[in-house]
Amino acid sequence: MDSFKALWVTEGAHGAFQQDVIQRSIADLPSGDILIKVSYSSLNYKDALSAIGNRGVTRRYPHTPGIDAAGVVVESRVADFKPGDEVVVTGYDLGMDTPGGFGQYIRVPAGWVIKRPGGLSLRETMILGTAGLTAGLCVEKLEKSGLTASAGSVLVTGASGGVGTLAIKLLTRLGYSVAAASAKIDHAEFLNRLGARQILDRATMMDGIEKPLLKEQWAGAIDTVGGDILFNVVKSLHYGASVVCCGLTAGSSFKATVFPFILRGVNLLGVDSVELPLHIKAAMWERLATQWKLDDLDDITREVHLDDLPNAINQMLAGKMIGRILVRLD
Missing domain, CATH: 3.90.180.10 (Medium-chain alcohol dehydrogenases, catalytic domain)
Known part of the structure; x- marks a missing residue:
């Protein structure tokens, strides 16, 4: 040793x-x-x-x-x-x-x-890992903000990555209708198998980037990429809906206006899974091992x-x- x-x-x-x-x-x-x-x-x-x-x-x-x-x-x-x-x-x-x-x-x-956690093997905990913990925290935050499965489609960006795939599986397991946005559109079949009912490519997600507001489409969203795509998601939320931000693969900044916030009352929420107090991490791990366990x-x-x-x-x-x-x- x-x-x-x-x-x-x-x-x-x-x-x-x-x-x-x-x-x-x-x-x-x-x-x-x-x-x-x-x-x-x-x-x-x-x-x-x-x-x-x-x-x-x-x-x-x-x-x-x-x-x-x-x-x-x-x-x-x-x-x-x-x-x-x-x-x-x-x-x-x-x-x-x-x-x-x-x-x-x-x-x-x-x-x-x-x-x-008693409901997970060591191997399963690492298939989940930080990505699964983050996905769970995002879903939890959306539900605390008022999201329900009957409210409409939930968008997941960066859908083919670790957080994205686990978020799709978790949302589907909980009865949500999920739309998946990915730059890897050739993996659409993979995303469909996870439970995504609608697939959007990167070009679609960038449409209307110059506009202050876009058509209301999403009852909620989990964004793993950041950048201008994140603000396009903000501009596309239903009145009073929320998007949770947890990543920055597309950029750490975006051009924003106040219009979605003051005209539609939407919410931009953040999730951190790194410095989170240990008891909160442990509670989410327990949830992922029991009522939110993924097959x-x-x-x-x-x-x-x-x-x-x-x-x-x-x-x-x-x-x-x-x-x-x-x-x-x-």
Whole structure:
């Protein structure tokens, strides 16, 4: 147990970054309350950015990405956890500037760790991962804002990505009529199988970008892309409806006017799943393990091993991934 395999991102000459699978020493891990042997992780867009040297995600290199991890406690300094406990860690600083789930061992503070929800296996928790947690939080926020399944169609943007696919599956399971917007329109059949009744391409989502208001279409929306597409969604909401923003793959800013807000009373809501208090994360995990549990998760999942990660990262950055990428560490 002295050493383990991990993805190791290093900065070379002229700002180039390289990803290699190397042997690391457990003694080199940072201090923390709990040492965990990682069974599974997942590949998220933030991990891919960390792996190519994005300083907005990771400031210090060399580094091991992986914002998600599920595994078994090996050592614990706190009474709440003991060796053998199966646990889940998502968010906080894991995989950002703290060595993350793309290593076979992590050492973290107890305040980042929850015990595996009883209705999910370790493997299922990582198919969900941060993406599933985010999707659940988005749906919960929409329902708290007043959305019901009888209100009309709910739009999901970035629908072929991790959050998008899980949001579609969850909304469909709860009886909502779902429309899916994706730049990967060639995957329309995949989105239909998830439950989407209407598919929109990126060009359609950009129509009317210069207009202050658009035709009312959506009873609610989950936006994973940001940018001008997000504001077009705002302009297309029913009177009093809400859109939840949780991503920025299409941009971190958009051109806005106050018209949708003062003429239609719509709401732009935000979801953060990284720094969320642990008890709120735990409550959502429990919901995802029980009344909101999703079946057929393998239908949206591709499993890779640690040695496959560099190629998977390149594919994700090239926009060639759909659904979830499960990383098996054992």
